Amino acid sequence: MRKPSTRTQDIGLTLLVIVLVLPGTVAAADPGDELLVAALCILTALPLLIRRRWPFLALGLITLAAMFPPVDGAFTAPLLVALYTVGSTRSWEQTAAASGGVILVGAIYRIAGGPEFTDGDLFGLAFLCAVGSLAGLYVGTRRARAVAQRERAVAEERLRIAQELHDVVAHNVSLIVVQAQALGATAGDEQVREATDGIADLGRQAMKEMHRTLKLLRGDDAAELAPQPGLGELPELLERTRSAGVGIELTVEGEPRPLAQSVDLSAYRIVQEALTNVVKHAGPAHTKVTLGYRPDALELTIADSGNGAASAASPGGHGLVGMRERAAMFGGTLTAGPRDGHGFEVRASLPYGGTS
Numbered sequence: 001m002r003k004p005s006t007r008t009q010d011i012g013l014t015l016l017v018i019v020l021v022l023p024g025t026v027a028a029a030d031p032g033d034e035l036l037v038a039a040l041c042i043l044t045a046l047p048l049l050i051r052r053r054w055p056f057l058a059l060g061l062i063t064l065a066a067m068f069p070p071v072d073g074a075f076t077a078p079l080l081v082a083l084y085t086v087g088s089t090r091s092w093e094q095t096a097a098a099s100g101g102v103i104l105v106g107a108i109y110r111i112a113g114g115p116e117f118t119d120g121d122l123f124g125l126a127f128l129c130a131v132g133s134l135a136g137l138y139v140g141t142r143r144a145r146a147v148a149q150r151e152r153a154v155a156e157e158r159l160r161i162a163q164e165l166h167d168v169v170a171h172n173v174s175l176i177v178v179q180a181q182a183l184g185a186t187a188g189d190e191q192v193r194e195a196t197d198g199i200a201d202l203g204r205q206a207m208k209e210m211h212r213t214l215k216l217l218r219g220d221d222a223a224e225l226a227p228q229p230g231l232g233e234l235p236e237l238l239e240r241t242r243s244a245g246v247g248i249e250l251t252v253e254g255e256p257r258p259l260a261q262s263v264d265l266s267a268y269r270i271v272q273e274a275l276t277n278v279v280k281h282a283g284p285a286h287t288k289v290t291l292g293y294r295p296d297a298l299e300l301t302i303a304d305s306g307n308g309a310a311s312a313a314s315p316g317g318h319g320l321v322g323m324r325e326r327a328a329m330f331g332g333t334l335t336a337g338p339r340d341g342h343g344f345e346v347r348a349s350l351p352y353g354g355t356s
Contacts, residue, residue: 006052014048017077021045025074040065041074048078051085056098058082063102067109080132087136088143095137099129150321157322161329164228164269168261170207177203230264231291234271238289241275246304247286248275254293263350266326267291267298270334273319274302274346281306285343296351297332303345323348 004012018041025041026034044065047058059082066075079102087095106125110117177200184196229237238248259267271289278287285306292299320336327334327348334348 010049010052013081014045017045017048017081018042021074021077037074044074045078048081051082052089055082055085055089059086059098059102063105067105067114076128079128083129083132084136084139087133087138088140089136090140092137095133099133102129153321154325157325160322161266161326164265165262168228168265170210172261173203173207173210177207228261228265229268230261231259231268231271232264234268237268237272237275241279241287244279245284246275246278247284249286249288251288251290252293253290256291256293257352259298259352263298263330263352266329267300267348267350270300270323270326270346270348271302273323277319277344277346278302278304278306281344298350298352300348300350301345302347303339303343305343320346 021044022038022041026038044062047061047065051058059079062075062078062082066079083095083099083102086098090098103122103126106117106122110119110122180196180199180203184193184200187193187196234250238250242248275287275289278285285304287302287304290299290301290303292301320334323336323346324334327350330350332348332350334346336346337344339345
């Protein structure tokens with residue numbers, strides 16, 4: 001189900017506040033003031049429509065509306081929402097200043113002899129500001145921490161991908177160097193030998209530059225070259241997963257075709273990560289892995305019959321982040337979510353000749 005837009009959410013929240021506040025406020029109004037009280041009650045809630053874009057303006061308008069005696073009790077919910085919005089989207093210094101400003105306005109109103117506004121009301125206003133501001137600061141801090149964790153996970157996954165691609169490219173370049181040297185050793189023409197020696201030198205230089213770049217990204221000594229897996233090692237991966245108690249069915253659709261090493265590696269890693277999530281979250285579930293060799297792209301589908309809701313909502317996991325990064329690197333797509341009925345499904349499309 002598609003999530004409502006922020007504009008729709010704000011409209012719905014404003015209407016909800018009005019519905020919750022209006023009946024009691026109108027019922028407590030003096031006879032003959034019902035229409036005036038209803039109008040002021042609605043006006044007090046309307047600034048919530050602009051709370052995301054102009055949170056301080058919304059808070060100021062609600063604070064001013066609270067000074068009208070006929071709507072004495074109608075400002076509580078809108079004020080709480082406005083203070084929460086400031087706290088969840090702004091720094092603690094700005095939030096403290098905004099909350100203090102509301103309390104200051106209330107104190108001035110009390111000193112000026114505002115009708116029906118006692119010392120108890122002022123203390124209640126201060127308590128209201130503290131609750132709304134602290135709740136907003138708490139949620140805002142949690143949200144900022146989650147964003148930072150996601151960004152860190154993306155950076156770590158990109159570094160891991162860079163390491164793997166470095167190994168793939170370096171292996172291919174080393175083969176070019178070896179073949180160039182072999183050709184030069186068997187060639188009888190001096191110009192051919194010079195050309196092959198130049199190719200070999202360029203290849204060795206390229207390998208040094210790639211290794212130096214990877215060391216800069218890692219901030220330490222890069223790992224030694226290691227062979228990277230591909231879909232050719234998929235049977236071994238499935239067997240290891242079966243040994244963990246997961247029933248797996250592999251289906252290949254279309255005519256298998258040679259894949260670029262980087263695509264082959266990323267496809268293997270996506271399947272590997274999806275199966276790891278099955279073992280962690282789905283329990284002893286039946287899983288179907290489908291490799292679809294389409295005309296323009298390799299399509300991967302990993303669908304299990306386990307607890308899809310648990311898989312989707314599991315906190316702290318960054319597996320889906322890494323899978324999406326791998327698919328995006330080739331201009332592909334990846335979707336993941338609960339299946340209709342029961343289970344969880346990961347679906348990826350990797351164009352054969354895609355680039356990031």
